[in-house]
Amino acid sequence: DIQMTQSPASLSASLDEIVTITCQASLDIGNWLAWYQQKPGKSPQLLIYGATSLADGVPSRFSGSRSGTQYSLKISKLQVEDTGIYYCLQHYSAPYTFGAGTKLELK
Amino acid sequence: QVQLQQSGAELVKPGSSVKMSCKASGYTFTSYYIYWIKQRPGQGLEWIGRIGPGSGDTNYNEKFKGKATFTVDKSSSTAYMQLSSLTPEDTAVYYCAREDGTYYYSFAYWGQGTLVTVSS
Numbered sequence: 001d002i003q004m005t006q007s008p009a010s011l012s013a014s015l016d017e018i019v020t021i022t023c024q025a026s027l028d029i030g031n032w033l034a035w036y037q038q039k040p041g042k043s044p045q046l047l048i049y050g051a052t053s054l055a056d057g058v059p060s061r062f063s064g065s066r067s068g069t070q071y072s073l074k075i076s077k078l079q080v081e082d083t084g085i086y087y088c089l090q091h092y093s094a095p096y097t098f099g100a101g102t103k104l105e106l107k
Numbered sequence: 108q109v110q111l112q113q114s115g116a117e118l119v120k121p122g123s124s125v126k127m128s129c130k131a132s133g134y135t136f137t138s139y140y141i142y143w144i145k146q147r148p149g150q151g152l153e154w155i156g157r158i159g160p161g162s163g164d165t166n167y168n169e170k171f172k173g174k175a176t177f178t179v180d181k182s183s184s185t186a187y188m189q190l191s192s193l194t195p196e197d198t199a200v201y202y203c204a205r206e207d208g209t210y211y212y213s214f215a216y217w218g219q220g221t222l223v224t225v226s227s
Contacts, residue, residue, distance in 0.1 A: 034213035043202055043217035044152065050211035087152055091206075091213060095168040096142075096154040 002027050002090050006099025014107045019075040021102045023088035028069055032092035035064055035073045038085045038101075047086075048073060080106060109133040111141075111203050111218035118224045119193055126189040127221045129203030136184035137161035142214060143175065143188050144202045155201075158186060193225045 003026040013019050023033070031051040036044035046055040048064035051071055061076040075082055083106055088099040114128040129141060143155040156167035158177035165177050174197075176189045190197055200220040207215035 031211065034211070036214075043220055044214075045217075046210060046213060046215050049213040049215070053211070055210060055215070089152075089213065094154075094166055095156075095170075098152040098154070101151045 001095055002029060002093055002097055004088055004090055004097050004099040006088055006102060008102060009100065010103040010105070012105045012107045013078050015079065016077045017107075019078050019082075019104065021073045021086050021088075021104075023071045023099045025069040025071070025090055027093075029090045029092035031066065032090060033064075033066070033071045034089045034091065035062075036087045036089065037082075038087065040084075044087060078106070109205065109207075109216045111205060111216055113201075113203060113218035113221045116222040116224070118226065120227055121194055121225055123193055124189055124191045125193060125223055126187055127201060127223070129186040129188075129218050131184045131186065131205070134205075136179075137181060139205050139207070141177075141179070141186040142204045142206065143177065144204060144214075145199045146202065146220075147196075147199045150199075155188070160184075160186065190223070193223075195225050197223060198225045199223060 005024040033051040035048040038044045047058050051066045052064045063074045065072045086102045110132045112130045117125050119125045137160045140157045140159050142157045145153040155171045158165045160179040178187045200222050202220045203218040204214035205216040206212045
């Protein structure tokens, strides 16, 4: 199985701060990487697909990047509504695997 | 618009089985795989497997073979997942999701989740 090592596990940041979350894949997964945001009691919502493309309706302060097998999600100016848990997903090879999640809170 | 409507919460006893549903609307049901994902309380997401409603083709995470069984009813555009021999470790929210080629085949659409509580 492909392992997705996500860091940090938790993060506390201030309004307007730049936030970066990373996922390291254990194998080459190309661009088969998506990022999700999950709010308490809600289903995950797609933010980024194909490693770098912004999903419909997602604010432009979110962006995704790739360097080899390392993937990053960046929030350029943290807003109140960005709190929640973020997950990466590799859907290159079954079993598809998620990162362990990053809990993002406001400082 | 694409919608996945899941069945309601279940309270079941250890050793029993449960069958939950995921009713699709807003698209051609047989054209897209339906995926099932598990989330234990306060924990992360785990891929259980998928079913192709048109072909009935299934892929299971090895971890869930013998535990989960996927079926579909094309006449009602509904996917089902049955979980058997339930233990407290099966207590979780179970989501169905659909991929979309527009989004690089990521899980673009999710149901609201079905909470299964296994308790005597």
